[in-house]
Amino acid sequence: MRRFPFTRATAGGRHTTSLAAIAAFLSLIVAGAAHSAPAAAPDRHADTPSVAAPSAEVPAGVTAGVAVFDRQTGSFTEQVNASAQFRSASIVKLLITLDFLWNRGPDYSIPSTDRARLEAMLRSSDDAAANHYWSTNGYASVVTRMVGRLGLSDTAPPVNQNVWGHTAMSARDTVTIYRHVLERAPAPVRDFIMGNLRQSTRCASDKFDQHFGVAAAFDRPWAVKQGWAGSYPDGTCGRPSAAPDRADTAADGTGSTAAEDVDLTRPVLHSTGTVGAGDRSIVAVFTLHPDGTSYGKAFTDLTRLTRSLNVPGGVAPSGKWYGTWSSLVNVRSAPVLGDNVLTRLPAGVEVLVGCQKKGQTVSVPPYTNDWWAYLPQYGGYISNIYISHPDNQLPDVPLCS
Incomplete structure (x- = not known):
């Protein structure tokens, strides 16, 4: 470090301060500060929490x-295109529910018919209720x-008001919605919404498997x-086979837009909710x-x-992730x-395998296999012949015990 003298020795041993030296020293400090610490622009986001370096690995395409x-x-621990608008599909059902509950009175009582509709909409993404x-x-x-x-920034209603699934929404607005439910909404509203999201059914009302994203990536507790x-013709689950029949997809490709740059033609899949004890983290992942x-x-x-x-x-749940082949x-x-x-x-989904054991031999010529994989997230087995x-x-x- 460079040193600057404040004093000089005199014949009598006393030290006196050189005003010229002080002035020179101060001028150097000012000049150095001007080069090493330029004036910062006004902070327009002083109340915005910081974000860590993202670790998100977005798949190709x-x-x-x-x-x-x-x-x-x-x-925030992750923000990747957090303000980008996507067509909401069923995520808008959070807003539909909040709007219904907004002025329910001091006890926020819900008539039994409405309770049944809302529970089906939140747990199983029922479109008729929406x-x-x-x-x-x-x-x-x-x-x-x-x-x-x-106070949402990126959310906009659909131009074609008959199609609620074309509402434009972003990941950061979705975080705001969950923060309102968890931190500002009356306790009966919070408990009703989060209680139902914790009971998300694997098979949705339209027979689509909806335990992807948050529900697959993390052990409970979660709410989604x-x-x-x-156009997803192969997402069915449960015993019967059913074709998709969703009110939010019927008008896809019509060209109407909720906001500029919102894509209404390519398929979307979104996962939102909370993860961890006390709903510690809010997660919103929108994908096109x-x-x-x-x-x-x-x-x-x-x-x-x-x-x-x-x-x-x-x-993260314990086990190994493997791809599968064949359909249904x-x-x-x-x-x-x-x-x-x-x-x-x-068809072709990646699954978590917890353990494996021998069972009945399965034949898919020219292959045979008597090993079976236990899928803890499904509570059952598939033949290893379908593991990639x-x-x-x-x-x-x-081995399974």
Whole structure:
């Protein structure tokens, strides 16, 4: 460090301060400060929590908007295109629910008919319920009211007010919505919404498997509201096979827009909710996929992206992730064939394998296999013949006890 004298020696041993030296010293300090610390621009986001360096791994071909907010520290741990607008699909059902509950009175009582509708809409993404409240409460006015009430920046109603799924939303606005529910909404509202999101059903009302993203990437506790829209003919689950029948996809491709740059043609898949004890982290992942993407690939890409995120309080489930092949692979209650189908997998989806064991031999010529993989997130088994691996027995998966 360079030294600057404040004093000089005199004949009598006393030291006197040189005013010239002080002036020179001060001028150097001022000059140095001007070069090393330029004046900062006014902070227009002084109240905006900081964000850590993102760890998000966005799969090739996927357009994503991501926001993860740690409520314990009051800061974002992930923001990737957080303000980008996507067509909301069923994420707008959060706003539809809040709008209905906004002025319910001091006890926020919900009539039994409405309770049943709202529970189906929040847990199983029921479209008939959304259609009812959308039309009853003023169509696009629902979104307009909630934008003003919550101070949303990127949310806009659809131009075609009959299509609630074309509402424009962003990841950061979704964080704001969850923060309102958790931190500012009356306790009955918070408990009703979050209680239902914690009971998300694997099979949605339209028979689509909706436990992707947050629900697949983390162990409970979590609460989720998912969204999907587009041409997905292969996303069915459960015993019966059903074609998609969603009010928010019927008008896809019409060319109407909720806001500039919102894509209404390519398929979307969104996962939002909270993760960890006390709803520590709020996670919002919006994704847009290339035309022709299968549901299983979109499901896998979204879940991989979610698994890559820095989510405080989130715990990754134990097991190994493997791809699958074939369509509508049956998940069975035991490693044998028979009348024991629990659900079906989306075609080609990646699954978490917890353990494996021998069972009934399955033949898909020219292959045979008597090993079965246990899928803890589905509570059942699939034949290893449908696992994308060359060996009958998976080398890095333990035996089931």
